[in-house]
Amino acid sequence: MPNDWWRNAVIYQVYPRSFADADGDGMGDLPGITGRLPVLAELGVDAVWLSPFYPSPQRDAGYDVADYRSVDPRFGDLGDADKLIAEAHNLGLRFIVDLVPNHTSSEHAWFQAALTAAPGSPERERYIFRDGKGPDGAEPPNSWTSVFGGSAWERTPDGQWYLHLFDVTQPDLNWSNPGVREEFVSILRFWLDRGVDGFRVDVAHGLVKEETLADWTTPSAILGGLEPVGPPPPMWDQEGVHEIYREWRRVLDEYPGGRILVAEAWVQPAERLARYVRPDEMHQAFNFEYLDAPWSAAALRKVIETTLAANDAVGATTTWVLSNHDVVRHATRLGFPVGTARMPGIGAGDPQPDTGLGLRRARAATLQMLALPGSAYLYQGEELGLPEHTTMPDDVRQDPAWHRSGHAERGRDGCRVPIPWEADAPSYGFGPTDASWLPQPAVWAEYALDRQQGVRGSTWELYRSALRLRREHGLGSGGAPAWQDAPDDVLAFRSGDVLVLTNFGADPVPLPAGARVLLTSEPLDAEGRVPVDVTVWAAL
Template sequence: MSANSQPVPVTAAEPSWWRSAVIYQIYPRSFADGNGDGIGDLAGIRSRLPYLVDLGVDAIWISPFYPSPQADAGYDVADYRDIDPVFGTLPEFSDLVAECHRANVRVIVDLVPNHTSDQHAWFQAALAAGPGSPERARYLFREGRGANGELPPNNWVSNFGGPAWTRVPDGQWYLHLFAPQQPDLDWTNPEVVAEFHDILRFWMKLGVDGFRIDVAHGLAKDADLADLPGGAEGHLLTPANTNDHPHWDRDEIHEVYRGWRAVVDEFGGDRVFCAEAYVPNPQRFADYVRPDELHTAFNFDFLQATWDAADYRRVIDETMANLRAVGAPATWVLSNHDVVRHPTRFGGGQLGLDRARAGTLLMFALPGGAYVYQGEELGLPEVLDIPAQWRQDPIFFRSGGERLGRDGCRVPLPWSDTQAPYGFGPAGTPWLPQRPVFGELSVQAQTGDPASTLEFYRRALRIRRERPELGDGPMQWLDAPDGMLVLARGQFRCAINFTDEPLPLPPSCAGATLLLSSSATADQGLAELGGNTAAWFLAG
């Protein structure tokens, strides 16, 4: 436990839905297009709700849909209490929530508290009001260094590349840890704190079941805005600098989330927070999910683990030990809208897909909840060859094309047909180009094919829901050959072979009933597990 403050004692409570939930991330621009303009929308989501119910997920998380100039695909929010017209309207959103609830699917929305859009009314007022004004105090405006203030206030760099400061005409500079169009808020300002409490209440009154928090580890900044030790190389949070980084994972941030937890608890109804917290120190990571703070946080160590049995066991053991100390469940994830899709990360082609399917069975077998990123149930690979003229991610442009950015995991989904737009919408050209392989990976093409990745996900989620041992709860490791992991949850077993060669199944799985294999060719009574394969068993 870090020393920033003592945790509130854990008290016994009834299990909550989010401790075991499988939550499906919808990136709305790319999920389904209801009006044919090439951009996904709320109407598209509603039209595909039966698909999500059939898939077997417990909730959906919808990435930002707020009014936005789209400098960073909606993570530059101009108005936190409305829907961008490209996606729909507030009444449409209310209808979507009601329809999801009738289908027993909960709804989580994205919240972006580290920064606003530069077109937000607050920032426009700050520019107009000038230095020293209450309007500027909502953001991090500072005088520059140098004889005439011509140098940035410090050496911080943007997460998207380049400096983290932009100068305005009156000579002051403002901080933006991401794009210049995303000015950082000052979370020491009581107006900022009160505003987000009100935003939380606004969406809960509309019926949302929780919030995913963007850049949850970034809100607090060093009061002196001290230089990064080591210059730009010190920008990223590492185990070595996690205790005193000037703008990531600072101790002061936890007071913000205690305040948020109190607001959410006013409403009851078992609502949930999930933090995007890139914190490489497992103990400090657990601080975010203490009983009086947030409920869950994405496990990025699991997402970033190398394809190796020992590395995965280390990450799982560290995660479980530290979260157990604060009474929080683990939240496992393999892909999202910010990272290369895991079939490509795991080697690409058939090898990458084999490993991706095996990793999925491991993820769904572990204690806690799990997130599925749209399209991973189709086995979609990263699209690496998007032409420069189509790219939209600011990372690509701010790095001069050296970093491809995140467009490749955001390509619109294929639903049907053999040519673009593959059923994504009734017409129109999708906002990012789809690939020819999408025809054979579409929902229509995979439905009913027992060897397909989609049917594999459907079976896995059905078994996960039916088996009382799965979801949150205890687990133990069983003996296994080198290169293999075997975990037990009551009579349930999950075995995963991380090597490229078959390995003999240990006695704990021998003679057990095969429930599901990540390999489409596995049969009952198998004595060994193929390379890059996982299987679920039920012991007698």
């Protein structure tokens, strides 16, 4: 396999709690994932990215790590991880794991030692402890807020405060401490030695804080990104993060086979995000500006052009994404009126999407994305057309965002519901019992894999055909799209010998004379025209 495989790879995100449950306890696990890997190979993806599976109290669904070198017993053990990695490789799939370096769990041995150590001790220097303000230190050290709501500081019994940009159980590490840097290089080597092909780096833009911890009064938003103009806030996108990733890149380059680093960095503008993927730093960075773009030909073309130009300037590929475990699924987002702001979760009492419209647009959006040059990420279940669970009872929600926001934000549970494999099986085939850590809606039956495999026009078959044609025509490998003349509400470009056309307008549009249709997100009309909210791939 080539070392630059990642430049045009399609990578499938597995959220371990919700993919497949082998033992029937209602929680997904590593043996369950291993058993379902052949389906992903059949789908045609190139790699799997596994969200956190490490020992954790699960206050933030595993993004609160207590031990970076082991497996949470809920999911299995290290032997199960080795079998999963080996089976992926046997099937020709690369295997990427999540790494969470901005913070640990408060149950991590380092933080427990810090709590019992004195202020100023080496144990506390691994985290960001500070004295409070005011005559008795009873006020937080600064005005920073947690992205999950409330203050970003928590006071300890001895009177000091520690920083947590996320949940109170997720204390931020001090990346100016050499011991922290050494530890994570060791963690990288531990998993590289076990055969992983790379790391998706959580909150990659957050590791380094501005030295003075200056006040910042703008509230943090959950995955809201950064303002595209002006200096970055003192807790995000600081210059020092790049030194860390240069060191990590040197480590990965020691290993054969093209091991990669992928940045989850909510950074704007595109030119600033591209700094994370310079030749001696990371290989990829998620294109959240594309994910956030409204359903509009002009808006999407602007994002595509801007991000391709920024990444081309540093010799990097662009990485496209429409859904993940942190945002409302795109089959639901696109069911709202164009221009609706991205929602931090949807509940039964909130405005509901047009489900049919959302799926129609989601299928069109996916065909457009998979034709763009670069790499693409898929989130488990989108190949089934899964919508968000928008009517989940509030009393079963587990996302800390729901609780820390004082129930103002529904949080991310709606996109994390265990996925359906078999329409008539217990828990829709998620596991051998009816147990499911989040409730599955009754509509899951109609989206189940066994209702879609071999069914012409199903979303599963659309994805499978798209991935096959993408490979056959080299759609991810070309240069910048060759834009075609089209009406304002149509986005049309050529990638090699393939025309990609998406109709955002109100009326059907004709294809060029001689175009041979390869794939459509929905059927053409009786006159062979492209209907509204449809993408077509056609050979020219």
